[in-house]
Each structure stands twice: as structure tokens, then as C-alpha cells.
Amino acid sequence: MMELLTVLCLILVVLSMVPTLVSFAQFVMVGLHGIWNHYPKCADYTPRVAFVLPAWNEAEVLGSSIDSLMQIDYPAGAWRICVVDDASTDHTPDVMREKMAQYPGSVFHLRREKGGQGKAHTLNHGIRAILDENWAEAVMIMDADVLFEPLTLRRMVRHLADPEVGGVTAFVKEGSTPANLLSRYIAFEYITAQAAARRAQNVMGVLACMAGGAQLHSRENLLAIGGAIDTTTLAEDTYTTFKTQLAGRRVLIDANAIVWAEEPDSVTALWKQRLRWSRGNLQITAAFRHLWFTRGRLDALGGVPFGLLWFSVALMPLFMILGGVGLVGLYFLWPPWAEKAFTLFWGVTFVIYVSETLFCFAIDPVAGRKCWFEGVFFPGLVSVAMMAVAVSGVKIIGSTDRLSPETWSWGDAAVLLILAWTGISTLAAWLVYRIDRAGAPKWLRNALLVLVGYGPLLCAIAFAAIIAQFRKADLK
């Protein structure tokens, strides 16, 4: 029985390494994008593009967004901006009147008198109006606070010259000014999750999500997926990405096409935003339940590699908790093996962490210079210390004897804490959120965030999403 439990604990530890190994495999593929990319199929194609900006009380940022869009490098008259005002109660109509007068024939204001149904409904209002008219050959779905670089649209549309491509997304970079610890963490996260991961997905031939902040669709693609975006889930951008690929068209990221967005500036606001995203992804998981790990025509989206990638992220906290349970279980069952498993887990994690962090800095050296500290401490100071202990050869378990009430000491409690850290970090990150929500000073929040880590914070949010989705809780 003991042997069986020991094997089970070892299996749990190995299983908990799956997300790290999958992430590493994905990073290996990023470099291959230098060989297998879509650029050879691009052409100098400049279709007429309609930008759809959903806006609800965005008067503060709307003017600058429109100004930035009107500065882009694109043939004159070949793009227009359609702001869908979701019954804003601020001075959005005044801003729009001013901008329509400033850019006649290029800026349009669609106002919904009854709003509040959500972003997807607002977008659909605009998309319907655009498709009803025969002008637009492509539609750019974006957020009102997103700023485009001058060449971003040109970089994106060139991929639509290939009729097999239905949608293209850009690299959304964090652009809060002045930057703070949290915004720099997000900036580094976006290098890993967008500039790196989505390049790898280009190589795989399947994309998990076209960012809602910059989602370019060909007119044909929008019509093929029903002329509207999904309103049944909290992740309409991911749903649209899946639908496009299931309809037989490719979806790509052009990571050299850059847009800038301001992200939440508090852990509480970040938690709310990411909880929505995570719950949306779980809804997608359920909505496409017949797709996972299937083969055949939809090889890429339903294939094993993409399935592993998807579930590694969606179920990351469960993997981490299982890892902690496995290591603690081994400590009770057979301490020498707990030491070995600990060294293996954190040693492998260390090698992958160093490789991925260095490569992220190489992918975006400008952002890397600004957020190197957040990149290094992305997993948290405690986790970095764990890795250091694992590779330094320092023994954390002194005795090879099994634990018993007679030999129990506080040292055992410390060892258990170290072994269970992968799971405990999720709880610790949740505490950082609660402390921030309680109004703790920023320095304290920042210190705790560096200690616990941004990665565990994302894990905690994913865990909260699983619980909320399981309980079918309302989204507050």
C-alpha cells in the first residue's frame, strides 16, 4: 500500500511539471517562427478597413484613440472609424461631434440608446452596420483605449492577401504611464503570452486567441462566422478565434504589429479583469468540449499539442496544487524521494525559467530593459529561492526516516512549507489580492507581490475562476 501511494505521489509530481514542460516546448517553437512564418505569403494589399470601437463612458480616452488612428500610415480614404457608443452617460457624444467635424467622412458615431448588454452586443451593433454597407473589405475590432502605431495596420492587412487567412491579431503591449510594478509585470507577461506564445502558435498553425484589443477580420470571414461575434461567453475574442479556425480559415498574430493598451493599475482591478477572461476560457472549454484531443480534419485545434497547451493554462493551479500534494505525500511516505522529487521539480523549472526569461528579453529588448526586475521575479522571490536551493545541492531534508509523532520538530513544518509551496503560493497570491482589496498601502502590496510572484497571482485567479464557474457564481 505504501509503495502504491509513493508511486502515486511521484506521478503527481511528474504531472505537475506538465505545464512547465509544455511552456518550454512552446518556447522552442518561437524560434522556429524565423523559418516557418506567413511572411512569404504576404502581399502589398491595402483593403478598405472599418475600425469598430465599442465605447461606454470612454470620453477621456476616445479623442486620443481616434487621433492616433487617424495618424496611421495607410492609403488616404481607405480606413474609417466607427465608434459604437453603448448609451454612454458621459460627454462621449460631444467628443464624437468634435471628431466627426475634425475628420469628416472618416469618423462615424453609432449610438445605442439602450445599452448595458455588454461589449459583445455593442460590437455586434457596429459590425452589423458595417456589413450592411458594402464599403469595408476588412473589419478591425478593437478597444476604445488602444493606441495603434503608424505601421500596425499595414503590417496586419498584408496577411489578408492570402485568402486562407481569416483573421490577424497584433502584439498588445502594456503602455501605462507612469509605469509601476504591476504594469511592468503585465508588460513582461505580455511578452511571454503574446509575442512569444502566439508566435509559437503561428508555427503550430493554430491560435488560441486573437486579442480583443486588435482583431482584424476579412469581410468574408466575418460573414462566414455568422456576421456577428459570440454573446454567450465572457471570452468573445477567443470564441471568434475558434469559430474562424473551425470555419476553415487561418488565424495569425503579426507580433511586429504593435498596439498599446493601458492595463489595470491595482491587483483588485487586475483580478476582476482576469477572472472574467479565465471564466470565459472555461466557458470556451465547455462550449467546444467535443473538440479537445480529437484528430482528423481539425487536427490543429483538436490535436493533442494544442489541447495540452490549452489545458496547461486553464488548469494550471490544479497542476501546481497536485505537485505540492505529491511532494508532501512523499515526505511522509519516503523522505529521500521527497528530496529527489523536489530537486527534479525545481531544478527543471529553474532551467526552463532561465531560458524563457532570457529569451523574452531577447524578443522585446526595449520592454525587457524596463521590466527586467519583474521578469526575473515573475515566479516570485520565494520560488526563485526554491530554485536556488534545488540547484545548489543544499539538503532540505536531514533525516531519511519516516515522520513520526516522536521525531516531529518545527524543522519538519518548515520543510513541509517548502515542499508544498507550489500549492501554497496560490493561496498566498489570493491573500495579496485580499490585502490589496482591503486598501493596503501600495508599498506593502508591491513587496508581497514580489515575494509571492505574479505567476502565482495568475494561478490564483485561474483557481478562483474554476471555483466560480463550478459554483455558477454571478460575475460581479
Place this chain on the structure above:
Amino acid sequence: MRQDDQVGESQDSDLKSAASAFARLTAEDMRREKRLLWSEIGIAAVVAFLVAAYLILR
């Protein structure tokens, strides 16, 4: 030279410059992707060397 010819030439040159701008932009982006490949190879080589050294000297 007739005015039509001048207009035609100017449109041709606009098209050519747009095409060369596109070619430049795409070539620059392809170079960046190639650079990333070499960066990754370089980082992988260094990390592999360090891991091998660690395992041998341990």
C-alpha cells in the same frame, strides 16, 4: 510630354514606392524573426552548456 503621361508616370512612381515600402517593411520583419531564431539558438546553447557543466561537476 503630354499631361496624361506625366500623371501616369507619377502614379507609377507612387505605386513603385508603395511596393518598395511594403517590401522593405516585410523584409525588416522577416529579418527580426530570423534574429529571434539565432537568439534562441544562442540562449539554448549557453543554457545547455551550463546544465552540462553543472551535471558533470556536481
